[in-house]
Amino acid sequence: MIEKVFRDPVHNYIHVDHEVIYKLINSKEFQRLRRIKQLGTTSYTFHGGEHSRFSHCLGAYEIARQITEKFEEKYPETWEKSESLLTMVTALLHDIGHGAYSHTFERLFDTDHEEMTCAILTNPKTEVHAILKQVAPDFPDKVANVIRHTYPNKQVVQLISSQIDVDRMDYLLRDSYFTGTNYGQFDLTRILRVIRPTETGIAFRESGMHAVEDYVVSRYQMYMQVYFHPASRSMEVLLQNLLNRAKVLYAAERDFFAQSSPRLLPFFEHRFTLEDYLSLDDGVMNSYFQSWIDGPDRTLSDLAQRYINRKVFKSVTFSSEDEDKLDILRNIVADVGFDPEYYTAVHHNFDLPYDIYRPRATKKRTQIEIIRKDHSLIELSQLSPIVASLSGTIHGDSRFYFPKDMLEETGIFATKNEEFLSYIYNDHFSPGEKNEN
C-alpha cells in the first residue's frame, strides 16, 4: 500500500502504511469519533480545546507506530514483530467505545466505554469487526484482550495502558496544544529514543530519566490546571443534573421525550443496543438539549438553557469534615427558590499522579521502570526526588456548586445571599463561624 499521511499539528504527520489501519480509520465507527469532543465540557473553559476523539486516536496510533517501528529495528530479540500491528490497531481503537459526554453519561445510564469498545471490536455487525477479522479470525478478540489487560504479552498491554502509555502521551501533548496551556508539553522525542521492551514489559534507559520525570510532572500539572478546572467541572455537574432531571421526568413525559429526543429512549428504558449507543454523539445530545428548552418542565427547560448558553454554576471548596454541614447552604439555595436537587451539586476531583506497584491495591499500577547501565531495572521514584514527592499522594479538591445568582448582593434575595456569603471565606465553605465579608 502507498503510504497515506494526515497532517497533524501535534505529530506533524500521521503515517499510515498498513491497509488495515487505513480501512479502520475509514470505518463508520471510527469516523463517528469526529463527532465527540476529546475534552467534553472542558472546551467551555478552554475554548481552543475543541478537538475530537478522532484526532486523539490518530495521535495515539502514531506514537504506537513510531515505537513499534523502532522496536522491530533495534530490539528484534525482545520484541515480537507480529505484535506491532496489534499494538497499532489497539492504540487506534482504544477509545472507539467512547460516547458523548462519556463520564457523565456512564454514571447516569450504566454504560461503560471500555465494554463498549470491546463490543464494537467483537460484534459481527460492525465494520471495525469485519476489518479486524480479515487479519485473522482471533484478531478482534486479541485486540479486546489488550483493552481488558488480559493479553499475555505485557509489553503490548503496557504500551496501551500503563502510567506512561501511548494514550496519555498523546492526550497530554494534544490537550496542551489545543487549549494553549503549555503545562502538558514534554519531550516526546527523547522518550521515544529511550523506551525499550524488556522481558517483563516496557522500560526506559536511564539517560532519558529526566524526560520521563518531566512527563510525570506534566501530567500532574495538566490535571491540576486543566482537567480539574472548577469551571469545566461546573458544566459537568450542570449536565449531570440536567440528565438526571430528564430521567426522573421520563415516566411522566414519555411523549415529549419520544419526539424531542428519540435516540435517548432506549437508555431511559434500560434496553439499549450497541446500535443505539453508536447513534449518539455530542451534536445529537446538544440538539436534544436545545429541544428541551421549549419543553413542558420548567426545571428541565431552565437547566437545558443554562447548559446550552454556558451559564455555569459557581463553587466553593469544602473540607471533608464539613461535607455533612452543606445542608446549610442547600437550605439557603432552596429558600431563594432553587431546588437543591438540581441546582446544587457536590463534586470530588482527586488524582493519584503516580504510584509504585502495590500488590494489595484494588487498582494496581504498573510502575515506571528505568534501565541502569548494568541492565538492572529500578523504579522511577527511587531515582527522581520530584516523582518520589508525587508518588502515592492524592491531589485535588471537593467542591460545592450552586447558581451564580447566590452571589448577587442586590435584588430581591439580597438578605438570603448575604447569609449565604457569610459561610464562605476565601472561596471555601467555612461553617464554623459566620463571617462578615
Added chain:
Amino acid sequence: MIEKVFRDPVHNYIHVDHEVIYKLINSKEFQRLRRIKQLGTTSYTFHGGEHSRFSHCLGAYEIARQITEKFEEKYPETWEKSESLLTMVTALLHDIGHGAYSHTFERLFDTDHEEMTCAILTNPKTEVHAILKQVAPDFPDKVANVIRHTYPNKQVVQLISSQIDVDRMDYLLRDSYFTGTNYGQFDLTRILRVIRPTETGIAFRESGMHAVEDYVVSRYQMYMQVYFHPASRSMEVLLQNLLNRAKVLYAAERDFFAQSSPRLLPFFEHRFTLEDYLSLDDGVMNSYFQSWIDGPDRTLSDLAQRYINRKVFKSVTFSSEDEDKLDILRNIVADVGFDPEYYTAVHHNFDLPYDIYRPRATKKRTQIEIIRKDHSLIELSQLSPIVASLSGTIHGDSRFYFPKDMLEETGIFATKNEEFLSYIYNDHFSPGEKNEN
C-alpha cells in the same frame, strides 16, 4: 470591571476589559458560535481544524483590541477614541450571523450570513441587541453599518473588512495553527507595530512592508493549500447534493422530514424566521443527516451515509473549454447506475489573492497602503515584486467530482471504469484523445 482573560493558543490570552464585550460573549447568540465549526467541511481533510467560529471571533476581537489600544495611545490626533469600542464590538460580532455550513446552506436556501448578522444586531428580541442598546440607542445600527461598509469612518470599516483586516489576520493564524499547516503564519507582532490610522483609512509604515508582504503571500498559500483542497471541496459538493436531494424530495415526503428534521421545515418552505435560523448548528444538521440514512429514499440515504462516514467523491480538473464535454463522464457515471444529478458535481474555486483599487470593478478592493518616510502613501504592489506578481491575478481550478467507485479497475463495472479512465490524464479531464493509461 476586573479584566477577564481567556486562554487562547493563538494570541496566548484574550483580554476583556469592557463589560459590554463580556456580556456579548456570554449572550446566547454568541455562545451558539461554539456549535459551528470555523472551517466547515475542511476539518474532514485537516482533522486538527475542528475549532469553532466562537474561537475565531474572540481572536478577531483580540486583534482589534490591541490595535485600538495602540491607536488611542500613539495616534490620538488621527484616531477618534470613541471608535475603539465600536471596532472591538464589530470585530467580535462580525461572524455572528454565520450558520451551519453557511456557504452551502446559503446557496440552497437563499440565506445570507451578512444579512443575518445585521438582523441579530438590530432585532429587538436578541440578547445581543439588548446589550448593544445599553451602550447607546443607535449603537446596534452603527455596528450594522460597519458590517455593511456604510459607516462613514473608513478606518473602522477597513479594520473590520479590507484586504488586511482583523478577520483575515486571525483566521490565517488560527486555521494554520489548528490544521497544523505552517503556511498561514506571518509576523502579526510586527504588523501591529507598523499599522496606523491615516486621514483616509489604515496604512502601514514602510519599515514593516515585508511583514505585510508576507501576510499577503501567507493568505495566498492558505487558499491554495488548505481552503481549496480538493478533498474538502469534495465534502462540500457532497453536502450540496445531499441538501439538494432533500429539497427535491420534501414535497413528496413532508412527514418524514417533519419528524426527522423538524428545524429545517421553515427553510424547505421558504418561511424561516431569525429564530429558526438560530436554532440550526453543525450538531443539529449532522444529527438530521444521520436520521436521513434510515429514510425512505435510497439516494438521500446513500448520500447521507456517504457524508456522515466521509466517503468523499474523487475529482479531476478540467479546462473551461472542456466544460461542455463533461457529459461524456456524466454519461458513464449514469451507465454504472449513479444519478449524475446527485453523484457528480462541478466545482470552481478561484481567488484573487490581492488587488489594487479599481474604480470600475464590481467588487472594489481597498488597496493596502504603505507610508513612506515623507508621509506619502504608496500602494503595496508598487514596492513589493512578490505582491505585484499576485496582484489582479486569479488562482484556483475547476473540478469535476464523481464517486470513487469509478476508479475501481475490477468488479462488475470494470469495462465502464476503463472507459471513464481513458478520458483522464494526470488527474485532468482530457476529452480530446482517448488515453491508454
Added chain:
Amino acid sequence: MIEKVFRDPVHNYIHVDHEVIYKLINSKEFQRLRRIKQLGTTSYTFHGGEHSRFSHCLGAYEIARQITEKFEEKYPETWEKSESLLTMVTALLHDIGHGAYSHTFERLFDTDHEEMTCAILTNPKTEVHAILKQVAPDFPDKVANVIRHTYPNKQVVQLISSQIDVDRMDYLLRDSYFTGTNYGQFDLTRILRVIRPTETGIAFRESGMHAVEDYVVSRYQMYMQVYFHPASRSMEVLLQNLLNRAKVLYAAERDFFAQSSPRLLPFFEHRFTLEDYLSLDDGVMNSYFQSWIDGPDRTLSDLAQRYINRKVFKSVTFSSEDEDKLDILRNIVADVGFDPEYYTAVHHNFDLPYDIYRPRATKKRTQIEIIRKDHSLIELSQLSPIVASLSGTIHGDSRFYFPKDMLEETGIFATKNEEFLSYIYNDHFSPGEKNEN
C-alpha cells in the same frame, strides 16, 4: 525618544523607550558582553547554546520593563514610579561585570564579577558611569546598592535578585531556547499577569500559583539536565587545570606569557585594574590558549590543545565517604603517565532548587510569596506539594574526572586501564570491591 526595538527570539522584541537605556546598550562596556558567552563551557555540550551575555542582559531588561510598566499602571499606590528606571537599568547591567569564563577565572585569580559590576557602575572612567550620572549624581550608587542587596526598596531588590527574578526568568527561557532543551520553558505571560508589588516586596496572585510552581520545577530541571551536565563540567575542570598550570609556570616562563598572552599578565602578577579586566573576553582567552599549544611546556600545551579541540575528560560519580579513596584512581592515572594534578579533577555540583526564608542560614533566601483572596500572604511550598518536595533539599553529584585514555581497553596501558575500570561500576567509583566488568 522614538522607541527602538531589537528583534529577540525569546521575547519577540526588546523595546527601548528611554534614552538612558539606549545609551547604556551602546556603551563599550555593554557591547563587550557580546564577546562573552552566557553559558561558558556548556556550549561545548549543547552546541546551540552559543548566545552571549549581551542577549541575556537585554532579555532581563525587557522583563523588567514589562513588569514595571504594569506596576506603574495597575499598582500606583504600592509601586513608586520613580523606581522603574532604576529597576530597568539594574536589570540591564546586572551582569556587566562578568568576564570570560567567570566562574573558573574567579576561583583562580581572585576576581569577583559582582564587585566588578559595582566597579564599572561607580568608576568615573567608564562610559556606563557617565551615562548613569546624567540621570542623577547618586544614580550609579543606587544601581550598585541594588546589586549589593542594600537598596532599601525590597521590591526593586527582589525583582533583580531573588528566587524568582528577571535574571532567572530570562536565562531559563533563553538557555532553553538556544540549547533546544524544552525543560526551561514556563509560562512567563501568566507570571507577568499575577506578579505584584506588596508592602514588603514582590508576590504572586494565587490564580497564577501553578505557573510559579512550574517555573520552580523548570529551574530544577535545567540545573539537572543542562547546567550540571557532566560533559560541560568536564570542560570546566579542563579549563581550570589549564589556567592553573599557566599560573604555576608563570614565574619560570614570564617571557613566553608576556608574548603569547599579554593581557593576562596583570592577573598572574596580582596587580590588575578595571581596564585590564575589561580587556579580556572569550575570544581573547581562546586565542591565548591557541598560542599556548605551541608553548615550551608539554603539559600546558597538551591541556590547551585538549581544551581548544574539545577533548573532554571522562568522569565517574563518587560518594562523599569515598572521596578520600580517590587516590587509588589518581595513582593509576599517574602510573599511565598523566600528572594527576593536571589530568584529574574533583567537581562537586549541588543546587538547592528552592528554599523558604531561614533566618539563621548563612545565605538567606527570599521565599516566594503567594497572595490569597483575602490579601494575606502564604509561602509557596505551603500550597504546592511539588515545591514542598524540592524545598530545602540539595540536588546534584560529585564527580571525579580523568583522561578518556583511561577507558581504552587496548594498547600499551591495557593492564593499568583494566585495573582502573575494576573500581568503577555503573559509572560510579566503587572502591570497596574490585569489580570484574
Added chain:
Amino acid sequence: MIEKVFRDPVHNYIHVDHEVIYKLINSKEFQRLRRIKQLGTTSYTFHGGEHSRFSHCLGAYEIARQITEKFEEKYPETWEKSESLLTMVTALLHDIGHGAYSHTFERLFDTDHEEMTCAILTNPKTEVHAILKQVAPDFPDKVANVIRHTYPNKQVVQLISSQIDVDRMDYLLRDSYFTGTNYGQFDLTRILRVIRPTETGIAFRESGMHAVEDYVVSRYQMYMQVYFHPASRSMEVLLQNLLNRAKVLYAAERDFFAQSSPRLLPFFEHRFTLEDYLSLDDGVMNSYFQSWIDGPDRTLSDLAQRYINRKVFKSVTFSSEDEDKLDILRNIVADVGFDPEYYTAVHHNFDLPYDIYRPRATKKRTQIEIIRKDHSLIELSQLSPIVASLSGTIHGDSRFYFPKDMLEETGIFATKNEEFLSYIYNDHFSPGEKNEN
C-alpha cells in the same frame, strides 16, 4: 557504533551512526568552526544570531542523513547506496574552509573558502584528511570533487549545492530560528517527504510543490529582511575599511602589527599557508582589533574602536545613474574631517532569488524540477506563479555609507551637515535637487 546524538534546536536531534562522521566532528579542523559565527557581522543587528558554523554544518549533515536514509529505503533502483556516506560527509564538511569574516577577508587577502575547503580535505597534514583516507584512498578527492561540482553523480552534487540543497535548507531554518525572524521557516518535513532522486539529479513530487514554492519565497524574504539589512552591511563595510587601513599601514608599521596581530602577518605578506589560515577565527580577529585601538595610527585606532564598540555607519540608497555623483557627499564628509577612503563606502547587495537553467549564463543555475503524475519533469516556475514572478529577477539595492556624525544637526559641523542632508530625501541620495528637509 552506538548512535550518538547532539541536541539541536532546529532539528531536535542530530543523529550520528557512522564512526567516520563522529571522528570528523571531533577533528580539530571541524571543532575550529565553533569559533566562527555563521552570520558574521549580522549578529550585530540581530543579536540572537550568534550561532557558529559548527552548528550549521551539523544541521546540513542531519538533513543529508535524513534524505539519504530515505533514498536508500525508498529508491534503491535510482539511488546508489554507496553515495550516502559521501553525501553526508560532504554536507558536514562543505563549509570547513570558511574563516573569520570570510567574505570581507577574502576580498582583501585573496583567499577563497572553497579552495580552502578542498585544501583541508586533501592536505595530508590535516586530521580531516586522515579520517577521510581511512574510508578509501580516493575518498578525500571525491569529497573535494563534490565541492567543486565536478563529481559525476549529479544527485550528490545537487543535494550539496543547487537552488534547493541541504546547505540552504539548514541555514534558512537556523538563521531564522536564532535571529528570531520567522521569514525563513518553511515546511522541511514535507520537502523531505517529496524529494526524490531521478536519473538526472534531484526532483520533487508535485504534491509537495507548494512546500518548495514556500521555500523559495522564504529564501527571498530572508535575503531582503536579514542578510541585506543595512545595519549588518554597515558593519561589513566598516570591517573592510579597517582591514584595508591595516594593509596600507603594514609596510610602515611592521613591528606594531608583528606584536599586536602576529597571525595576520602571513596574509599581509602574501605568503600564508593552510596552517596560518586555520589559526584565524573570530576571537583572534576581534582580539587583534582590540589591540589596534591602542595603536599608533589614529584612523586605524578609531575604525577599530568603532567596530569593536559597534558604532555603525549610516547609509542612504542611491540609483546606479547617480553613483558617479557620490563625490558630492564624499567631499562634504572630507570637509568635516573624515578621510572618505576609510569613512565612507559603497555597498551593492543584489540577489537572484531563483532562476531557471540558462545554458549561456556565466553562472548556470540548476533549476528546481517537479515530478508530475506521469513521471515527467517540469520546472518549478512553470507551475508556481509566485516563483515565476521571482524567477530571473534581481533584488536588492546599492548604498552609500558614512559616519553617523554627518546626521547631527547641532555642533561645530552643523552647516556642513545641513548641506549633506540637503542631498538626501527619504533616505535616498537625490543629487538632482537640493532638498529643504
